Amino acid sequence: MTQTTNDPRARQPRFRGLEAGHRACQGCGEALAARLVTESAGPDVILTNATGCLEVFTTPWPQSAWRVPWLHSLFENSAAIASGVEAALKAQGRRSKVIAMGGDGGTFDIGFQALSGMLERMHNVLYVCYDNEAYMNTGIQRSGSTPHAAMTTTSPPGKERMGKRHLKKDLLSIIAAHHIPYAASASVAYPQDLRRKVRRAMEIDGPTFLLVHSPCPLGWGHDGSETIEIARLAVQTGLFPLVELERGEVASVMPLRQKVPVSDYLKLQGRFRHLFVDSDHRAREEREHLQALADYNMERYGLFGDGDDPFDADGADTVRRGGPARA
């Protein structure tokens, strides 16, 4: 009698850097992203981790969910300790790859200087930012990555405000200005694409950067079962374009097949609830503002490409789920 049919472990890949049993919330995009990244990277890695949810939910002493060597120091120095680890490996003639990880707070904001220094010095490190667009570990405060108009506990909507007043920092463009060999954005909704980008970065001897869009059900106000759907809509609406940069130049994009209005993405999330109050004229203006940002991304990155593409945002990973009918 075979016992494999209903055992989910039988369907798991042979190597998992991040083991099951950690304490992340249901539907946590960051936990999924970290699992995909470490799975693709394989066992010969050393990880560094900025302070944040990922560090907290994976390592409550005396437990650890990591099957690869892992170093956490502070909020703002994941890139700098990774630089030190990499320098030591070089000094010792060891060849393991170093992967630095941080959330958007630890990457866009407080750890930004250390990241820039690491890239400028050309350390052989893959930096992965799990972007859930706010300080989630401290309880949903706005960060430099929080999208315009999103509600957080420090950008609440009210009579005088419509959520975050400022724009999401265009981090990828700043990374591009360092002219590193490879940088890309990815999403937990497109795991094949994410894995490919990790593997590509792993092969490069030099600094590489990956920005992974990772929904946070608690912070974004959606059900844990909707994480993938929401992440996919962020890509399909153009709000979070998936692109690859080589030496700072756009090398490829994941094309969009059809234009999906940003409202389809926004209306599923509690953090944009105030944008759907019919009686508030500001709500429509902010929705238009966000649509304009998505339109800008479509134009800037040429997200509709030159024609049909089997690996576009509808086809790449979603074929087996049916995907929308072709027009």
Next chain:
Amino acid sequence: MLEALEGSAAIARAVARCRPGVVAAYPITPQTHIVENISKLVADGKLQTELVSVESEFSAASVALGASAAGSRAYTASSSQGILLMTEVLFNISGMRLPVVLTCANRAIGAPINIWNDHSDSMAVRDCGWIQLHCADNQEAVDTSIQAFRIAEATELPVMVCMDGFVLTHTLETLEIPDQDMVDRYLPPFRFDRMLDPKNPLSLGTLVGPEYFSETRHLAHQALMAAMSTIVDVDREWQDLTGRSAGGLLSVEGPENARIGVLAMGSVVSTFREALDTLKTKKKAKLINLRAFRPLPDQALRDACAGLSDLVVVDRALSPGFGGILGGEIKAALSGMAKMPRIHNVAIGLGGRDVPLEMWSRLLDVPTEDAGFRILDLEPAKLGDTP
């Protein structure tokens, strides 16, 4: 072989003798000459190390942290504002029990901005869990720098070698840089059992809740206290090898029957040594050179102060609203002695104010003045109408 060398150049040479795997460098006056000299040694092929020229002191300490955790001997150096910028990382390095060595070229802290020497910087991080050793002259700084790696690696504790900015770092002295063979005999290759290694994956820097945190603090304190004997042993071994002691935990000089003691740290000790030898003072006094500020050697201090009626503690920094930092600590360390000396606490030489030879005589008058903590070399006329 004796050479005439600037303090910073000597430190760079001594550190190079220790074969660091990774050096993190960031400039700040008066530390800069140390990293400049190391960079030149690397450029000239005289030092094989991964030199990481970082974008801040925060990253300098972080690079040293990462390198040490990954199994390399790691070194960095800083001063003043740089030490403060590193502070968060310094606590982390000791909390993770990583054997990093750092030279602190002691300098005042602003505002007002001041680039000259006092001990405000290392004092501000006295609770960061590092061993702190002070050097009276550049030979001691050289010897202490080499010993620091031995101590750090034997105790799995980071060591801060404190040397006075400018007074030591920028001064030429004749000194001896031990040759490479000697240092290789003294300092074994770096080895760190908790090293980050894919073949034996460990998680370093995990989250520790209330159920284990007190125990981690207890262990940190025990480790620092236990380091006292290591500091003594390592210095004794050095003396056997080179004929020179760098001062153990503390050293006492001057007439044995003196009833007055002066306790100080750093380069002023050299000034006072000279005064002991050359100044003809009516009062006799002992000079206590405190080399180890962390761990604070309470028993050795009591032994050194036995028989004293008065002890003048010389601070090179102060805690506004409290007074001298070293003074407060020495009072605490000696309290409960059967015959505790009267302790008088003054600060001198703040922000680089010159400490002349005659300061020694002035200090010997302090016990008769019946005043509390004060800045002894203050010039009240300069205060004007400031309230």
